[in-house]
Amino acid sequence: MKINQASFVMSNQDVKKCPNSNIPEYAFIGRSNVGKSSLINMLTGRKSLAKTSGKPGKTQLINHFLINKEWHLVDLPGYGYAKVSKSSKAKFQKFITNYFLQRRQLVTGFVLVDIRHEPQKIDTEFMEWLGENGIPFSIIFTKADKLKDSQIEKNVEQYRQVLLDGVWEEFPPYFVTSATKSTGRDEVLAYINEINKS
Ligand code: GDP
Numbered sequence: 001m002k003i004n005q006a007s008f009v010m011s012n013q014d015v016k017k018c019p020n021s022n023i024p025e026y027a028f029i030g031r032s033n034v035g036k037s038s039l040i041n042m043l044t045g046r047k048s049l050a051k052t053s054g055k056p057g058k059t060q061l062i063n064h065f066l067i068n069k070e071w072h073l074v075d076l077p078g079y080g081y082a083k084v085s086k087s088s089k090a091k092f093q094k095f096i097t098n099y100f101l102q103r104r105q106l107v108t109g110f111v112l113v114d115i116r117h118e119p120q121k122i123d124t125e126f127m128e129w130l131g132e133n134g135i136p137f138s139i140i141f142t143k144a145d146k147l148k149d150s151q152i153e154k155n156v157e158q159y160r161q162v163l164l165d166g167v168w169e170e171f172p173p174y175f176v177t178s179a180t181k182s183t184g185r186d187e188v189l190a191y192i193n194e195i196n197k198s
Helices: 034-042 096-102 122-132 147-163 185-197
Strands: 007-010 023-032 062-067 072-073 104-116 136-140 174-176
Touching: 023 096, 023 136, 034 062, 034 072, 034 096, 034 136, 034 185, 096 104, 104 122, 104 185, 122 136, 122 147, 136 147, 147 174, 174 185
Parallel strands: 023 072, 023 104, 104 136, 136 174
Antiparallel strands: 007 062, 062 072
């Protein structure tokens, strides 16, 4: 898919205030510093469409961008556990879970994880939560330029093991990407394009 147009639509913290249209949307989420802004800028071919984050105190917002006047790219804030959780069960920030539970325009989520790290509990618990709630998602491994191909394969395999040892029967679709080398760009965009056309 060629990106001819990419424009900012709005930011807010309330799913009810998100654009009221029937445009299909794709949401990108992951822990802070995972490389989400860099990936969004790489995918859209815009240098600073998504502001690179990681700055403490940055307002947590749901950011909508309109791509090719056809679909919304949604830049979600880095997730974390909500502090109120009394049970041992993971609970994520309410406005993020509300977004996933209530946003009928959402086609699929992309959960970003840094390819260099072993599977982290907060990421696998978030994926588990998505699964329990029937929300489709794919995994985007980021920063692949930092590892050799053989190590990339090993780390993806480790992820597969952890997910399949948990609640999953199938490994979700996944993409290996690098924002610095534009790796995986065509694959992610083709995936979105394919769903949009179907
Ligand atoms: P965000 O907080 O998830 O939006 O992450 P950023 O996009 O701001 O990136 C966090 C840090 O990782 C920055 O220092 C980026 O330069 C770096 N980074 C992001 N993507 C890549 C990548 O694909 N390769 C490498 N080597 N560094 C990356």
